[in-house]
Amino acid sequence: MKVLVAVKRVIDYNVKIRVKPDHSDVDLTNVKMAMNPFCEIAVEEAVRLKEKGVATEVVVVTIGPKAAQEQLRTALALGADRAIHVQTDERVESLAVAKLLAKVVEEEQPSLVRLGKQAIDTDNNQTGQLLAALTGLAQGTVASEVVVDGDTLQVTREIDGGLQTLELSLPAIVTADLRLNEPRYAKLPDIMKAKKKPMDVKTPEDLGVETASRVSLVKVESPAERKGGIKVGSVDELVDKLKNEAKVIS
Ligand code: AMP
Numbered sequence: 154m155k156v157l158v159a160v161k162r163v164i165d166y167n168v169k170i171r172v173k174p175d176h177s178d179v180d181l182t183n184v185k186m187a188m189n190p191f192c193e194i195a196v197e198e199a200v201r202l203k204e205k206g207v208a209t210e211v212v213v214v215t216i217g218p219k220a221a222q223e224q225l226r227t228a229l230a231l232g233a234d235r236a237i238h239v240q241t242d243e244r245v246e247s248l249a250v251a252k253l254l255a256k257v258v259e260e261e262q263p264s265l266v267r268l269g270k271q272a273i274d275t276d277n278n279q280t281g282q283l284l285a286a287l288t289g290l291a292q293g294t295v296a297s298e299v300v301v302d303g304d305t306l307q308v309t310r311e312i313d314g315g316l317q318t319l320e321l322s323l324p325a326i327v328t329a330d331l332r333l334n335e336p337r338y339a340k341l342p343d344i345m346k347a348k349k350k351p352m353d354v355k356t357p358e359d360l361g362v363e364t365a366s367r368v369s370l371v372k373v374e375s376p377a378e379r380k381g382g383i384k385v386g387s388v389d390e391l392v393d394k395l396k397n398e399a400k401v402i403s
Pocket of ligand 1: 160161191214215216250267268269270272273276279
């Protein structure tokens with residue numbers, strides 16, 4: 154079984170986001186970038202399938218600038234076998250990402266496509282769903298457990314108020330939720346080995362996909378600054394402040 158995993162380069166989740174002074178975008182100057190955490194979870198799942206002997210090959214793909222090869226190398230160090238880089242410096246919106254991934258799916262014919270449920274930079278939560286629509290493959294989104302059973306997949310999804318289990322026939326697309334697994338750290342020897350693993354570089358033009366944006370980013374704003382808190386001396390003082398200053402109780 155071949156597994157294709159889509160990974161995205163995003164701002165490291167530990168970084169405090171800065172907005173550009175003209176509010177045109179987030180400031181990425183000298184900012185640490187990393188693999189989107191949900192994509193790391195998807196890679197971990199694919200590698201575990203390989204370790205169990207269920208998957209025979211794990212291929213990772215990203216769409217992004219040259220620097221996104223760092224995240225592909227990380228995925229290779231975590232256990233993926235080879236990588237595909239669709240190189241572009243443009244901001245590629247979800248529909249175009251899904252069209253490019255659909256072309257890669259057509260070329261690679263994977264039995265299983267894994268994505269994160271969302272990218273933490275744009276929070277779109279739609280690429281997996283768009284890819285399922287374009288390819289006509291079955292989809293299981295926000296998966297918290299996935300079991301491969303022959304030609305079918307049991308996907309448990311976290312939905313409002315409980316869990317839902319779906320049975321999908323392969324080939325299928327699954328997007329990973331946070332509780333699916335805890336990704337491993339790459340070890341130094343694996344990081345060294347990853348440098349020699351194959352990486353195929355292509356462009357959106359090579360795949361025949363036009364990536365011109367239909368959505369423009371109008372404005373980015375930081376959340377309002379929170380005022381510092383105070384310490385109260387007693388419960389009576391707290392109740393008094395809640396009643397008379399914050400006016401949240403009567
Ligand atoms: P989104 O729909 O943008 O929130 O992203 C959901 C998932 O789609 C991510 O976790 C990735 O698996 C995949 N994805 C989104 N953008 C890209 C990209 N530029 N390259 C590769 N995969 C992507």
